[in-house]
Amino acid sequence: MSTTEPRITVGVDGSAGSTAAVVWAANLASRRHLELKIVHGLQVAGLYYGGGMTGIGAATLFEAVQADGERAIADARALAASIDKDLVIVTELPNDPPVPMLIDESRHARLLVVGRTGTGGFADMLVGGTAASVVAHAHCPVAVVRGRQKSTVVPETGPVVAGVDGSPNSEQAIAIAFEEASLRGVPLVAVHAWNDVTYDDTRGTARILTQPESLEEDEQRLLTERLAGWQEKYPDVEISRKLVRDRPRHVLLEASETAQLVVVGCHGRGGFTGMVLGSTSQALVQHAQCPVLVVRPDRK
Known part of the structure; x- marks a missing residue:
């Protein structure tokens, strides 16, 4: 422990x-x-x-x-x-x-x-x-x-960006992102990319086809539920929500271009059980244009 x-x-x-x-x-x-x-x-x-x-x-x-x-x-x-x-x-x-x-x-x-x-x-x-x-x-x-x-020129302006998905690890990331935004006196941008459905198998890249119209309302509800209560806990933090039909790493890498910090969980609902670091957090660690804070699940 x-x-x-x-x-x-x-x-x-x-x-x-x-x-x-x-x-x-x-x-x-x-x-x-x-x-x-x-x-x-x-x-x-x-x-x-x-x-x-x-x-x-x-x-x-x-x-x-x-x-x-x-x-x-x-x-x-x-x-x-x-x-x-x-x-x-x-x-x-x-x-x-x-x-x-x-x-x-x-x-x-x-x-x-x-x-x-x-x-x-x-x-x-x-x-x-x-x-x-x-x-x-x-x-x-x-x-x-x-x-x-x-470069090594670390940005000191811009919002804190939080990657939001449906995992418990994402809850921890949201909590830290709100705390960091409050500490820095900057806005928080909560990003949820809701079609994380591409995966790699032994035959290459495959894509699960979905009905975006039927999913968008559910994904909007998920984002709202994940942020519920945090605005009351941190009334000083101005929050904006960004719901995007895209792969999470694409959206978060783009957001890092104007952010001072990106906060994500170690892996989200799109990862495999055996993968200890998801593709989104790995891409940010290697390619983001601002500091990246990766939140690990609690270890007992």
């Missing part, structure tokens, strides 16, 4: 993407009056096993890797402190592979934050499957900090 601490944890590696993640995480921790934990995984096991190095050569390389890690941690700490001098900051430099280390850290954090690119550490691999692994297996929500047009 995970024990959530009142902290935000951010993984760093000294890259520009990592720097953007630290700034984003520090600002959020400051606004929420939470502790910020900065971590960096050294991942040095390969220097000794299968890396072709032993003795003095391996020891020298280990010292260089450790020095780089210490520098990344120190730079990140100084940057976070410059954002809020009263921010409580703790750091850790474990000798562990980054992905398992981050997943373990997520057991004790309220939110785990990572950058979108890197310089050879875990963040560099986020373009591929590592981001999906962290997001899919974390024990808390995960924010992947992305910028406009594949």
